[in-house]
Amino acid sequence: MGKRVVTEAKRQRRRPTRQGQVLSEQLFVDTALRLLAQEDGQGLSVRRLAAALGTDPSTLYRYFRGMDDLTLAIGDELMRRAVAGWRATGRWRSDLRELGLRVHASYLAHPQAAVLTASRVSGRIHEVAADEVILGILRTAGFGDRDAVRIYHAFVDQSLAFAVLDAASLALPRTAREADEAMWQTTYARLPAATHPHIAATSRHLIAHMNTSAYPSALDMLLDSAQAQLADVQGAVGDQ
Amino acid sequence: MGKRVVTEAKRQRRRPTRQGQVLSEQLFVDTALRLLAQEDGQGLSVRRLAAALGTDPSTLYRYFRGMDDLTLAIGDELMRRAVAGWRATGRWRSDLRELGLRVHASYLAHPQAAVLTASRVSGRIHEVAADEVILGILRTAGFGDRDAVRIYHAFVDQSLAFAVLDAASLALPRTAREADEAMWQTTYARLPAATHPHIAATSRHLIAHMNTSAYPSALDMLLDSAQAQLADVQGAVGDQ
DNA sequence: GACGCGATGGCAACGGTGTTGGCGTAAGGC
């Protein structure tokens, strides 16, 4: 899975493309992310990626098994960027919070990529490294192995899940996004209190939350629960 | 957004297709879900859907604006099925838990559909109805409007987000799913303790959690936190 | 220094996708 088509040893000999680019796996990934980041770019495709590199679509298959393989590589690159430069402070709760927010932000910076990639467990190097860090934080904080794994699982999947969900709406074509927004205004703001009293009573708050992610909120609630569990087991205090 | 192409009033006159089917919006949605549920079906496409109905691909556009519109209709149908037959018990915590699990399960029953649809805020009738119910549960339980909306937001988005994430891995083609599974076994089970001590120490628990969703766990943690907040505000007890 | 061979880039094609315009026809309304 995700094995390179060509061994690294042979990668010495390179031929520049017709327009002078020297291709590499990393260059494909970087260019793909650049394409996906373009505001009104129509998304990633093998053909557009090849065009951006001034080469032929078929050339991609010299470096990746296919689109799926490229997708996994993009996901791992996002994870690398998410934790790049991060340093642990030793306070488990704020460390976890910071890590979660970083992953979330990294994916949101490339919404289209997130949608493509985040559902895959790639097992690539940077993802494994992140998993080791998170488990380390929890076990060092005093959680037992069973609890640590359970919280790790909930934490990681929650971060990825919100990243996918939030990225998915960002990744919508602008027309669809505007339509959704208008729908919210007209539907939820003007619902009669007779039929939908609770929505009508809270519509002001609902609209305020409309375009903001619920992830920080959900993350804090997860950490609340974890901290309470830790306090239950030990009589001691957790972090901060 | 999602407005029908043809007014309902005109829908009286129907002509059967060449193979005798009488088409309708509902029939398209049901057939699409049936296609998506097929174990080794290659997913949904306009052409396959048309073929399953014994009609022409272009006929779909008489009933929906396009694939995106059909997608929203499918999502709303999933929501309808999720809450069909549900009854409130009056205990807010177990009511919310039951609702969350139902939505999650409903989406997982049609993974491909979930991937397509759950990222869209459709604002269709069954989704609005579910929102009203959830807000009602929270406000009746004693949460203030601000807190109710915040918890509603986290609860709904978390349920959808996990549904998408979990469905996405279920929706993978069988080859990719088996590859991911093998990758877990070889990567996480046999990682040397020297380089990855925390993964190595907990690998038994990690593997055990591998194919199970973290959603129930995360849901309980969210409800934990909400209950603690409620207990903070009132001196009273919440539910159960 | 010439050769051979394998790695690489480019061309053309295949089967698939969502979508559109136009044509015939059958069903109501008047």
Add this chain to the structure above:
DNA sequence: GCCTTACGCCAACACCGTTGCCATCGCGTC
């Protein structure tokens, strides 16, 4: 009985991921 209109169908378009095939370049070997 006519006319309008909704509907099913055909053909075509542009795009997608993928795959043989061929030309060419670069390095190791003799």
